């Protein structure tokens with residue numbers, strides 16, 4: 464066991480120009496949208512942590528309970544000394560529940576929110592001084608390159624939080640295929656997937672009474688104002704989230720409350736009252752639907768755990 468924490472940081476973050484171009488392109492479409500990855504500046508990452516503590520937001524506490532309950536079984540499937548690679552690692556809280564049981568050779572958190580990632584990875588390195596931590600600030604939807612991982616290393620992708628739900632199903636399949644490619648032939652995947660359930664429970668989870676999800680959604684407009692010389696009046700847009708049962712997804716929108724013109728660095732965008740900017744989808748799956756998708760992406764389901772209310776699922780899969 465080493466005495467000191469080992470922590471490295473690799474910077475492969477998207478350029479500011481990518482944010483600018485994607486915002487201008489998204490706002491120029493007839494159905495306006497802003498990709499959800501842009502929620503996560505430092506303020507957005509903190510707001511997401513606060514969402515996780517809201518009583519209506521069942522996914523975090525349910526998945527956390529499953530990880531605690533099944534950590535030793537997960538460790539038995541993963542084996543010791545693997546590399547844990549976590550796309551969209553956020554606060555790196557959930558992986559802590561696995562580290563003692565799995566005793567991995569290294570932990571590789573990947574996130575687009577650089578400052579937040581640095582803080583979270585440093586805390587893990589401090590609290591688990593025997594662990595190699597290699598944090599990578601990157602856009603996980605771009606090509607993933609992790610050259611510091613030795614060849615023939617056994618890897619377990621850890622993708623909690625039902626973040627897979629932010630992709631529409633064909634793109635979710637593509638993303639899972641990329642994860643399979645990165646882990647290689649002997650690769651494993653532990654992934655949290657939110658389940659289909661009553662609309663009332665889902666609608667409440669994305670419309671917490673304290674308004675934290677609303678603040679998280681609106682923060683993307685504040686970020687555009689801060690970083691892209693935008694002039695959004697954030698009091699003239701409201702958060703709107705609902706379960707679309709036909710498409711099997713939560714949709715989050717920002718709705719213009721009045722007729723207005725918004726400028727972003729010289730570009731003008733006209734809004735009428737009721738016009739929407741679509742900011743996020745969160746697809747929900749049955750266990751069979753998700754396993755079907757994972758099979759198409761090259762994974763074999765090994766084990767699935769759910770809570771007693773069937774709110775959330777935790778899947779363990781292996782590359783075929």
Ligand SMILES: C[S@@+](CC[C@H](N)C(=O)[O-])C[C@H]1O[C@@H](n2cnc3c(N)ncnc32)[C@H](O)[C@@H]1O
Nearest residue numbers: 500503551552553574575576602603604623624
């Ligand atoms: C819904 S949060 C989940 C955080 C954590 N995994 C959990 O389960 O609580 C999504 C995380 O993924 C990160 N993220 C979102 N899109 C990303 C992208 N394209 N590339 C890298 N990280 C991304 C965000 O910064 C955030 O930390």
